[in-house]
Amino acid sequence: MENFFEFGISPFLKEQLACAGFVKPTPVQAGAIPPGVEGKDVLATAQTGTGKTLTFLIPILERLMRNGINGVAALVLVPTRELAMQVAAQHDALRGRKLPMAALIVGGLSEHQQLEALRRGSRVVVATPGRLEDLLDRGLIQFSNLKMLVLDEADRMLDMGFRPAIRRIVAAVPKERQTMCFSATMEGDTARLVADYTKNPVRLTFGSTLKPSENVRLQAFEAVAEGKPETLRRLLNNEQGRCLIFARTKRGSERIANHLNREGIQAAVIHGDRSQSQRTAALHGFQKGRYRVLVATDLASRGIHVENIAHVINYDLPQAAENFIHRVGRTGRAGNRGIASTLFLREQRSELFDLEGQLGIRMERMPVPGLPREEAGRILREVPRSQPAHRPRIAQLPGEVLQLQMAWLSNRV
Numbered sequence: 001m002e003n004f005f006e007f008g009i010s011p012f013l014k015e016q017l018a019c020a021g022f023v024k025p026t027p028v029q030a031g032a033i034p035p036g037v038e039g040k041d042v043l044a045t046a047q048t049g050t051g052k053t054l055t056f057l058i059p060i061l062e063r064l065m066r067n068g069i070n071g072v073a074a075l076v077l078v079p080t081r082e083l084a085m086q087v088a089a090q091h092d093a094l095r096g097r098k099l100p101m102a103a104l105i106v107g108g109l110s111e112h113q114q115l116e117a118l119r120r121g122s123r124v125v126v127a128t129p130g131r132l133e134d135l136l137d138r139g140l141i142q143f144s145n146l147k148m149l150v151l152d153e154a155d156r157m158l159d160m161g162f163r164p165a166i167r168r169i170v171a172a173v174p175k176e177r178q179t180m181c182f183s184a185t186m187e188g189d190t191a192r193l194v195a196d197y198t199k200n201p202v203r204l205t206f207g208s209t210l211k212p213s214e215n216v217r218l219q220a221f222e223a224v225a226e227g228k229p230e231t232l233r234r235l236l237n238n239e240q241g242r243c244l245i246f247a248r249t250k251r252g253s254e255r256i257a258n259h260l261n262r263e264g265i266q267a268a269v270i271h272g273d274r275s276q277s278q279r280t281a282a283l284h285g286f287q288k289g290r291y292r293v294l295v296a297t298d299l300a301s302r303g304i305h306v307e308n309i310a311h312v313i314n315y316d317l318p319q320a321a322e323n324f325i326h327r328v329g330r331t332g333r334a335g336n337r338g339i340a341s342t343l344f345l346r347e348q349r350s351e352l353f354d355l356e357g358q359l360g361i362r363m364e365r366m367p368v369p370g371l372p373r374e375e376a377g378r379i380l381r382e383v384p385r386s387q388p389a390h391r392p393r394i395a396q397l398p399g400e401v402l403q404l405q406m407a408w409l410s411n412r413v
Contacts, residue, residue: 026051041201108276129165215332238369241310248316267293
């Protein structure tokens with residue numbers, strides 16, 4: 001499929017897609033939309049940033065416009081509030097005036113407003129499992145007319161402990177339905193879960209889900225602990241465009257954002273301890289360009305779906321290889337190019353080698369932007385270029401090289 005006009009969908013939906021700037025489908029969309037529109041179950045494994053949201057929204061909208069269905073006809077389950085809000089916004093951008101707005105069912109927002117959306121006749125519910133399970137237990141929502149169920153980022157929902165909630169929710173929807181399931185991985189618990197909920201699904205796999213996208217340039221910078229803030233500032237000054245920074249802890253993310261704001265770089269922060277209104281404001285400001293930088297923890301990594309993020313910076317090494325994939329998956333989306341930079345300390349070299357070994361990748365070792373050429377070359381020569389992940393060793397960095405870095409930081413301009 002070269003463009004959306006080749007799909008067997010209504011002229012109205014084709015027009016809506018064109019007005020929204022969607023012309024050429026991604027491989028995931030080209031492969032999964034046709035069986036989805038035909039009403040078949042779909043089981044798709046794909047990297048993040050490949051256009052999965054539109055892949056299930058088009059079959060949902062097409063079915064709703066073809067058939068007059070009373071009550072909730074489609075349910076989309078996602079792992080995070082931010083992702084739910086973005087799916088609902090995408091639905092509302094494409095529905096035009098022919099369909100009511102989607103009902104957003106998530107924690108942290110007004111329950112009254114969410115129930116009011118249901119009373120107004122929403123045909124599509126976009127929800128996180130915890131809040132939806134609560135409404136079901138209290139008899140405030142029912143799915144007797146449901147025709148379509150979507151499980152988006154199924155592996156992430158299981159990682160977050162939503163298995164019991166998902167099972168109770170699926171038990172409350174009709175068995176005769178269409179199910180579309182999307183996941184970055186389809187192994188173990190995830191495979192067993194989706195096997196229970198699909199019938200003769202069309203199985204699709206797009207690229208390796210265990211490696212970063214080839215559209216993302218991977219680079220690594222060795223720094224001293226005291227110099228990481230300055231290294232970060234120089235990276236930001238060296239690259240233009242939106243930047244997403246990942247920290248390992250909530251406190252660390254706050255510290256980074258505060259430092260950047262003091263340096264005159266507009267930055268917002270998002271993590272689990274921020275209120276929903278704070279998280280929404282930060283994400284909205286980042287999307288609209290009010291903030292050039294968004295600092296986040298791994299908990300938020302899959303909930304951030306913002307177009308045209310030019311640069312992802314791993315200020316702290318991720319705790320798991322899977323987190324690295326989801327971090328860098330925020331850039332280089334939908335065929336665009338992106339950069340992912342990783343900062344590491346001398347004593348973290350073995351961790352970096354292990355990460356590369358697990359993922360089968362190689363990050364380009366780079367000098368810190370602005371470091372004098374002679375010093376940069378000398379430091380890079382001292383950093384080992386490769387090392388088997390199964391035999392980690394820490395190479396000794398000569399004391400004078402460390403002193404050169406510290407002297408440079410103390411005399412920075």
